[in-house]
Every structure is written in C-alpha cells, then in structure tokens.
Amino acid sequence: MESQNRLNDIKNGSPLSYRDDINAYDIEYAQNLDAQDPLRNFRDEFIIPSQNDLKRKNLAIEQGQDESSDSRCIYFCGNSLGVQPKQTRRYIEQYLRTWATKGVTGHFVPHEDELLPPFVDVDTAGAKLMAPVVGALQSEVAVMGTLTANLHLLMASFYRPTNEKYKIILEGKAFPSDHYAIESQIRHHNFKTEDAMVLIEPENPDRPILTTEQILRIIDENASSTALILLSGIQFYTGQYFDIERITAHAHSKGILIGWDCAHAAGNVDLRLHDWDVDFAAWCTYKYINSGPGGMAALFVHERHGRVDEKQPDSDEMFRPRFSGWWGGDLKTRFNMENKFIPQPGAAGFQLSNPSVLDMNAVIASLEIFNRATMDEIRKKSLKITGYLEYLLLTSPLGGTHEEKPFALITPSNPDERGAQLSLRLKPGLLDKVLHHLEENSVVIDERKPDVIRVAPAPLYNTYAEVWHFCQIFLEACRKAVQGQ
Helix, strand or coil: CHHHHHHHHHHHCCCCHHHHCHHHHCHHHHHHHHHCCCCHHHHHHEECCEHHHHHCCCCCCCCCCCHHHCCECEECECCCCCCEECHHHHHHHHHHHHHHHHHHHHHCCCCCCCCCCCHHHHHHHHHHHHHHHHCCCHHHEEECCCHHHHHHHHHHHHCCCCCCCCEEEEECCCCHHHHHHHHHHHHHCCCCHHHHEEEECCCCCCCCCCCHHHHHHHHHHHHHHEEEEEEECECCCCCEECCHHHHHHHHHHCCCEEEEECCCCCCCCCCCCCCCCCCEEEECCCCCCCCCCCCCCEEEECHHHCCCCCCCCCCCCCCCCCCCCHHHECCCCHHHCCCCCCECCCHHHHCCCCCCHHHHHHHHHHHHHHHHHCHHHHHHHHHHHHHHHHHHHHHCHHHCCHHHCCEEECCCCCHHHECCCEEEEECCCCHHHHHHHHHHCCEECEEECCCEEEEECCCCCCCHHHHHHHHHHHHHHHHHHHHHC
C-alpha cells in the first residue's frame, strides 16, 4: 500500500510533463531538459572531479596531461560537501596578493581592482551576499565561526532556563553535533538531560518522518516547561523539509523562542527567515554553498533581538545578553580599546573575533554565483530535477516493478517537504555491494549506516542527464547486489 501511495503521489503531485511521458526513460529526454534549463551555464563555473581524479594516487599534474578531456564523475554529494567554484582560486590568489603586498595595511587600503573590500570590512561584504540566500535583512546575518560553535553562542543568548521553563525540544535523530551541543547547554545550566531534552521521535520507524501536526502536538504538551525549540530546517537523514513558518508561529503562540539549524537548507531551499519571524538560525557553508571543507559558517538573529537601544527584561543591559567579543563591538569604538562593550546592532553584534579573510574569500566566491542565479530559480530547478530523479527510481522499467525494487525512499514525496536530497533505504545486507558498484562507476554519494544512501543533485552544477545515468548505474548496482545474496 505504501508503494502504491508513493506512485500515486508522483503521478498526481507535479505538473511536470515527464510524469506521463514514456520517453522520460530515454537519455534524449534528459538531454532535452538540460537544453531548456535556465541555469545550465552555471555548471561551467564549477570544477567537477573527473573519473581519473577520483582514482589518482597523487595530486601533481603530470607533464602534458590534459585534464579537460577527462570524463566527469557523477557528483551527487553537495549535501555533504559542495564542489569548488572555479573563481575560488581567483579570490584566494587576490587575497594572498593583498596580504603579500600590503601586510597589515591591507586591513584598510582599498584597491581599484579588488574583488573584496579591505580586510576589516570583509564580514560586511559576506553578510550582504548571504542575506538574500536565506531570506534575511543584511543586518540580521553574520558570516562567522563554525556551525556548532555558533549554535552554542546563540543558545548562550536564547536559552535562559528557569526552574519552571527549562526544556529544549529537538528531533530525536538530530545531527549528532546538535544533540551534543544541546546536552552540554542543559548540563551547563545544571539541569538533567533526561528531564530537559524533549526528543520528537518518528511514529513509524520504517518511515522516519515527523509530521507538522506531531511537532505541534509535542510543543503543546510541553509548552509550560519549554524554554527553547531547536530543529533542523532540513533533516539531514531523511531530507525532510520542515514547515518552518508554521512551526515558528506555533512556538511563538506559546511564548517559546525557536531556532533552526539550516545546515542542509541554506543554499538548497528558498528560506524566508525574516518573513517567517524566526528567532535565530545557524548554518555551515561547505554543503550547498560550496565554501570548501570546514568553511566559515553563518548565523541569523531576527532584527527584534538585535536592537541595542531597548532595556532587556530582567536585565540592566540595553541589548540582548550574549557571549561577547571585540569584533561584535560598536564600529565607532572598536579600536579605542576601552574595555566597555557596546555591540553593533543586529547579528554583527554577536561576532567574537575578526574573521578569517582567507575563509571569507572562499565563501564569497560561491555566494556571488548564488546572487546571480537567485534562490528562486535554484529552487525551481531543484523541484524539477529531484522529481525527475524520484520518478526514474520508482518507475524505471530497468528496475522491474516497484514491489521488486530492493530499496525504499524515506524522503517525503511531497516536493514542498524536501530539498535536493532523496534518502534511499536499502534492504539489509546490500549497502556495501551497492556502494562498491557506484564507486567503480565514478558515482559520488554518501551513506548513513546501516542501510541508507543520500542522493542530492545540486541545481547549480548537476544535470538531468546525470540523473538519468545515475539511475541506470544505481538500479544495476541493486540488481547485482541482490543476485550476490
């Protein structure tokens, strides 16, 4: 019944013509979709690893080697680490040139051919380009730190437990780092985690989705004792896109602050953090935003929490309490060294140390592309290309009938409830054999033990033809894995 419902969802849930077109199973159909894709030229702005790249044992380029002729791999792992924009090298080389030729004066000296302003102002440039990616005012965004560190900083400000209201609500399978951060915050305030952590668990373990109604019910049941809610914008394991607007509004109706980990949502879906009245959010930039491994993260603080001229409840301060550092201080007095902290208004006032200019260049090199493409267009393609992937996986004649397929999708069928990622749960014992076949065919995805693979076609650089080829390879991998048992 579940399988048939999913097929009905596919047939009835999308206006895309391929859902009733038998030609959708042909590579020419995918190539035609690519030819009509308004974002098709952005692929040329990224470096997709080649099949030879994945197998090479050293990084040096051999003399006379023509890398451009190598066939590209199928890279569907942007939900874990995005590929490198070609212009990242140009941004970083100019940073190195500035540092080399100006030294410390590079903090303040502008250049006629600069890609970024002087070092002292790069955080402002980052916030300006990041804000439209997450639907925020520029003043509500700071590009800084790392994801979990930023969550700690935000909880230091927004988690102010009392003996009556001390609980934190989160999903039961939150990303481990979020879980650890919340546990440690609770212990830091001398509460017991078994009392203060409210975990929202799936009602059906075989389909680990959390419905909005279930989340709202858990909030209602714990409203009188809850100090904070922290959820994922997109759940890392299932790829489910939560209804941020509705859940946020419901939390506020109960007088509860709510924050969102947008690690898998930023650069993936068209967020509206300001309009949805989100209290705070944090995200990394090395997934869909392509800043490189461990790249600088970012945070959002709604403008009402960033004011510096209003007396705070139960405090003599004229701004929201937070862990403070000098880079968050008032720009007019930052270099006076007076040891009297007055924060900048907005998210910038939550900064601690001056940012790594090297890291910021890598972030902005990619953000500049996002601003040209726009999140609206990126989301439109994401809906289409992920829908095409789902359609081929569930209906392709190559894999037999749906009931015969040795995998199930645990990501919601409703396109509005997912981003670019589809999570596939394989039958027990198949994962290693399937992964081996994918690796042998230069397909890059990621796994979640014991039986899930996550497949994420990124709209800026992945193609419909790659989706078609992936499905051929993956379904053949499944067939061989089943035969091998």
